[in-house]
Amino acid sequence: MVDEGSPEGRSAEPIDEAELAIEGALRPGSLGEFIGQPKVRGQLQLLLDAARIQNRSPDHILLAGPPGLGKTTLAMIVAHESERPLRLSSGPAIQHAGDLAALLSSLVPGEVLFIDEIHRMARSAEEMLYLAMEDFRIDIMVGKGAGATSIPLDLAPFTLVGATTRSGLLPNPLRDRFGFTGHLEFYDDSDLEKVILRSSGMLGVSMPGDARAEIARRSRGTPRIANRLLRRVRDYALVHGEHGSASIAEVRAALELYDVDPIGLDRLDRAVLDTLVRRFRGGPVGLSTLAVAVGEEAETVESVVEPFLVRIGFLGRTPRGRVAMPEAYEHLGLQHPETAALFNDL
Known part of the structure; x- marks a missing residue:
């Protein structure tokens, strides 16, 4: 239930071999x-059961949703429950049609090919993938100019599982070739507590229900973040507390040490809010100006920080720029102006 990477797509501390294990x-x-995602789990179960009864490979699957919700894990489960081998790749690694041709031609019959961040594939590779998904063949161009010829190459039947955090960037011809699209939603606290209970048992850490609830509240609806925070709490309890257990006090102390506040905001989130409120008087302010003010790339602010702040109602996106909502002022302990009225007038 944890994908590669870190909360909301941001890069956390380097992961060594022990962490990967x-x-x-x-x-x-x-x-x-x-745990969680009952609708997607039910849909996938039906898809896999039907394929098993008919003794065929499952249809191509597209998994869409924010980072950290379990897309990679579901791809692994598809391969495991289909009793098929799994091949892992990613969109950024496929930057030429030749890269995709080499990957597809090496697949064995029935293999499950998982492509993470599939929306970041090169356009030439996307166009080659259309034919591969539909007819299990590709056309390879040999030569250049007027003397170029197309050589068809048959492929072994395979199941493509694509994962994307931005399904709107996928071209319609590619999206339409997936037999099933599953949309993963953020988790509620009760499901996150179940995730933490399962993971803490596997990590050998016991904690009372209020300690698990505290971690869940700060996990931004994301299992990956819940598991990452749990590991940091385990480390803190190992050093400062009793080995093998963590109390609510130790959970709060550990998360305070790692700059995770009671609703899950971290240092960068608070820097963006604080800069927007104090330096720009709540906005509106352009994305690039805001990013320069906090010393981050605009893409990082837009794709890493803003989604959560918008989701919890702390930040608004308007045609004139970003604005701080009244809830952001309240969270920072400041008296807010009529930001909501400004937002509605834009």
Whole structure:
């Protein structure tokens, strides 16, 4: 239930081999073990059961949703429950049609090919993928100019599982070739508590219900973040507390040490809010100006920080720029102006 990477797509501390082993161990191995996403789990179960009854490969699957909700884990489960081998790749690694041709031609019959961030593939590779998904063949161009010829190459039947955080960037011809699209939603606190309970048992950490609830509240609706915070709490309890257990006080102390506040905001989130409120009087202010003011790339602010702040009602996006909502002032302990009225007038 944890994808690669870190909260909301941001890069966290470097992950060594031990951390990677922990990440792998925390992943559920079947749909029955997977917590949350009941609709997507039910749809996938039906898809896999029908394919098993008909003794065929499952249809191509597109998994869409924010980072950290379990797209990679679900791809692994599809391969495991289909009893098929799994091949992992990513959109940024496929920057030429030749890259995709080499990957597809090496697949064995029935193999599950997982492409993470599939919307970041090169356009030439996307166009080659259309034919591969539909007819299990590709056309390879040999030569250049008037003397160029197209050589058809048959492929072994395969199941493509694509994952994307921005499904709107996928061209319609590619999106239409997936037999099933699953949209993953953010988790509620009760499901996150179940995730933490399962993971804490596997990590050998016992904690009372209020401690698990505290971690869940600060996890931004994302299992990946919940598991990452749990590991940091485990480390803190190991050093400062009793080995093998963590109290609510130790949870709060650990998360305060790592700059995670009671609703899950971290240092960068608070820097963006504080700069917007104090330096720009709540906005509106352009994205690039805001990014320069906090010393980050505009893309980082837009794709990493803003989605959560918008979701919890702290920040608004307007045609004139970003504005701080009244809830942001309240969270920072400041008296807010009539920002909501400004937002409605734009």
